[in-house]
Amino acid sequence: MSNSLSEQSSLGSVCEEVRPSFLRARDPSVDRCFRPRPDRQVRLFDEIQEEGQTDYNSDADVSSSSEDVSTALSEASNDTTTDSNAALVYLRLKPVTNISTSYTITPKGNVLTVGPSNDASSTSNNKNKMEQHYSFSAVFESNVKQDEVYRICIAPRIENQTDSFTVLTYGTSGSGKTFTLLGTPNHPGIVPRAVENIFRMNASNIYPQPALKLEKGTACILDDDALAREEHMRQTLLESCVGMNADHELLEKTIKAEHDFQTIVQDEVSVFIWISFVEIYNELVFDLLSPPSQHSKLSQQMAPQPRKSLKVATNDGKVFIQGLTSVYVKSCSESLKLLHWGLQHVSYASTSINSNSSRSHCIFFIDVIKYYSSGVVVDTSYKFCDLAGSERLSKTRNIGSRLTEAKGINTSLMTLGRCLDAANNNKKLKTKSQVIPVRESKLTMLLQAALLGKEKLTMIVNVTPTDLFYEENMNVLRFSAIAKNITFKQPVKPVNKSRYSFVVEKAKSAAEEIIFLRSEVERLTSEMQYRLLEQERLLRQELVGSFEQKLAEKQKDYELTLKRELQIQQRIHDAQIESLKRQYENKIEDLREQYEEEEIERKRRTLE
Structure with a gap:
C-alpha cells in the first residue's frame, strides 16, 4: 500500500512537473492525459457515404479485407479525373530482363497493382498484406517510346501556351529519370522535344534582340x-559549345521525323525566349x-576553382535566383547546345546501383515572354526538374562524400514529400490550413x-519493376499518390465589396484613362516631332532655294558689271593705242623730213 501511494505521489509530481503551459508546451507524442498518441490518426467517420452513393475520389488507405481486394485502394488509387487543374502523375516502367510478378497493370491501363514481395529477404511492411492499387493519369510500359511519352504528358501543356507548369521526374537511382527527361541523340527526351515545340510554335514572332527580360520575376525592358x-x-x-553540332543535328532530325509541330501565326506580338540551368x-x-x-580558363589549367553558390530569394511572391545566368536564345539548336554544355558541369558519380548516378537535383528553366502591341506583357515559365534518386545506404554502400551527397538528396526529397503531404491535407481539411514547409529546402x-x-504540376514516376527495388518502389508509389492530389488554383481577381468600392472603381478607370492619355501624349508628341522635322526640312529647302536664286x-549682275568694265577698259586701251600711233607717226614724219634735209645738205656739199 505504501508502495502504491509512493508511486501515485511520484506520478503526481511528474505530471505536475510536465504540466503544459504557454512557455513549456506539451510533447506532441502524448495527449493531454499523458497517453501516447498513435503514429497515424484514422478518422473513422469520414469515409461513411450515404446510401446509394460511391466515393471514387476518396483518399482512403488500402483495405485489409480479403473479401473485396479489387476495391482496395491506396491514397494514390483515385479514379482518373477530367479536371484540367489537377496534377498529372504518370508511371513509366523501365525495361528489365526479369520483371517481378508483384507488379501488374489492370486492363484499364492506368492502375498499377502491387502484390507482396517475392523476395524472402525483403523487410517490407507489405510482405504479408494484400495487394495495393495505385492509379495514374497513364501507365507507360517498358515498350512505350519517347515520342509517345511526350505526346501524352507534355505536348498538351506546351500547346496551351498560357499556363506555366513544372515537370518532375521521380524514382529510384537508375530507374530512367534522366533518360525520360533528356534522352539520347537517337532517342530524345521530353526537354529537347519541348524546346523544339516551343520554337516551332513561335517561329514567326521571335524577336531578333534580347530587349525584354525577367528581372527578379518581373519583365523589364533592357537599355542599350x-x-x-x-x-x-x-x-x-x-562559342564555348564547340564540337556539339553533330549531336544536335541528329536530335533535331529525330524530333522532326517523329513530330509535326505547327507554327502558330500571331499578329502584333514579339516573343522572347530565355533559358537557365541550375543544380542543387x-x-x-x-x-x-x-x-x-x-x-x-587559365586558373582551371592549374587547379579547379570552387564554384560560387547562389541565393534563392522572393519578390512579390515570385521566386528567383540572385545572379543566375539567363541566356537569350533564338533557335532550338542554340538551346540544345547550351543544355548539353550545362550538363558537362553536373555532378555525377558511380555507386553500386548506378555507374553514372546524378548526385544533385537539376532544374532547366524556359521563360517565354510575349509582348503585344497594346503594351500587354505575358510571361510563361516551364520548369523541367530531374530529381536525384532516393537511395538506401544498405544497397548503395556509400561512404565519404557519396554518403554526404546521399544525405542531402534524401533530406530534400523528404522535405518535398512533407510539402506534398501538407498540400494534400489542406485539400482534405478545407476549414484548416496547414503551413506547407517550402522554405526548409x-x-x-x-x-x-x-x-x-x-502552377500546374506534371510528375513522371520511374520504376524499376524488379524484386531488388521493391521497398524503394513502394516509397516512390506512395510519394506519387500524394502528389496526384495537388490542385492548380486559378488566380482569382479580388472583388472589393466595401462601401468605398465606387472609389476603387473610379481609381481603376482613372488609372486606365491615365494610361490612355499617356499613350495619346506619346502619340501626339511623336506626331509633333514629325511635323516639326517636316517643317524644318521645308524651311531649309526654301532657304536654300532663295539663297541659290x-x-x-x-552672279548675273557681276557678269554684266565685268562686261561693262571690259568694254570701258577696251575703249581706254584703244584710245591710248590711237594716241601712241599718232605720236609715232608724227615722229616718223619728222625723222623723214630731217633725213631729207640732211640728204640735200650732203649733196650740196658734194657739188661744191
Whole structure:
C-alpha cells in the first residue's frame, strides 16, 4: 500500500512537473492525459457515404479485407479525373530482363497493382498484406517510346501556351529519370522535344534582340548597354559549345521525323525566349550556364576553382535566383547546345546501383515572354526538374562524400514529400490550413509555385519493376499518390465589396484613362516631332532655294558689271593705242623730213 501511494505521489509530481503551459508546451507524442498518441490518426467517420452513393475520389488507405481486394485502394488509387487543374502523375516502367510478378497493370491501363514481395529477404511492411492499387493519369510500359511519352504528358501543356507548369521526374537511382527527361541523340527526351515545340510554335514572332527580360520575376525592358552585355554573353557561351553540332543535328532530325509541330501565326506580338540551368548539390544552388572568363580558363589549367553558390530569394511572391545566368536564345539548336554544355558541369558519380548516378537535383528553366502591341506583357515559365534518386545506404554502400551527397538528396526529397503531404491535407481539411514547409529546402523553394497550386504540376514516376527495388518502389508509389492530389488554383481577381468600392472603381478607370492619355501624349508628341522635322526640312529647302536664286542674280549682275568694265577698259586701251600711233607717226614724219634735209645738205656739199 505504501508502495502504491509512493508511486501515485511520484506520478503526481511528474505530471505536475510536465504540466503544459504557454512557455513549456506539451510533447506532441502524448495527449493531454499523458497517453501516447498513435503514429497515424484514422478518422473513422469520414469515409461513411450515404446510401446509394460511391466515393471514387476518396483518399482512403488500402483495405485489409480479403473479401473485396479489387476495391482496395491506396491514397494514390483515385479514379482518373477530367479536371484540367489537377496534377498529372504518370508511371513509366523501365525495361528489365526479369520483371517481378508483384507488379501488374489492370486492363484499364492506368492502375498499377502491387502484390507482396517475392523476395524472402525483403523487410517490407507489405510482405504479408494484400495487394495495393495505385492509379495514374497513364501507365507507360517498358515498350512505350519517347515520342509517345511526350505526346501524352507534355505536348498538351506546351500547346496551351498560357499556363506555366513544372515537370518532375521521380524514382529510384537508375530507374530512367534522366533518360525520360533528356534522352539520347537517337532517342530524345521530353526537354529537347519541348524546346523544339516551343520554337516551332513561335517561329514567326521571335524577336531578333534580347530587349525584354525577367528581372527578379518581373519583365523589364533592357537599355542599350544591358542589351549589348546580354548579346556578348550569349556569343561567349555559344562559342564555348564547340564540337556539339553533330549531336544536335541528329536530335533535331529525330524530333522532326517523329513530330509535326505547327507554327502558330500571331499578329502584333514579339516573343522572347530565355533559358537557365541550375543544380542543387548538398543544399547549395549552382549555376550551370555561368559564362567562362579568361581568368577562370587559365586558373582551371592549374587547379579547379570552387564554384560560387547562389541565393534563392522572393519578390512579390515570385521566386528567383540572385545572379543566375539567363541566356537569350533564338533557335532550338542554340538551346540544345547550351543544355548539353550545362550538363558537362553536373555532378555525377558511380555507386553500386548506378555507374553514372546524378548526385544533385537539376532544374532547366524556359521563360517565354510575349509582348503585344497594346503594351500587354505575358510571361510563361516551364520548369523541367530531374530529381536525384532516393537511395538506401544498405544497397548503395556509400561512404565519404557519396554518403554526404546521399544525405542531402534524401533530406530534400523528404522535405518535398512533407510539402506534398501538407498540400494534400489542406485539400482534405478545407476549414484548416496547414503551413506547407517550402522554405526548409532549396528544392522546394524553387518548386513552391507548383507545390502551392500556383502552377500546374506534371510528375513522371520511374520504376524499376524488379524484386531488388521493391521497398524503394513502394516509397516512390506512395510519394506519387500524394502528389496526384495537388490542385492548380486559378488566380482569382479580388472583388472589393466595401462601401468605398465606387472609389476603387473610379481609381481603376482613372488609372486606365491615365494610361490612355499617356499613350495619346506619346502619340501626339511623336506626331509633333514629325511635323516639326517636316517643317524644318521645308524651311531649309526654301532657304536654300532663295539663297541659290540670290547667288544666281548676283552672279548675273557681276557678269554684266565685268562686261561693262571690259568694254570701258577696251575703249581706254584703244584710245591710248590711237594716241601712241599718232605720236609715232608724227615722229616718223619728222625723222623723214630731217633725213631729207640732211640728204640735200650732203649733196650740196658734194657739188661744191
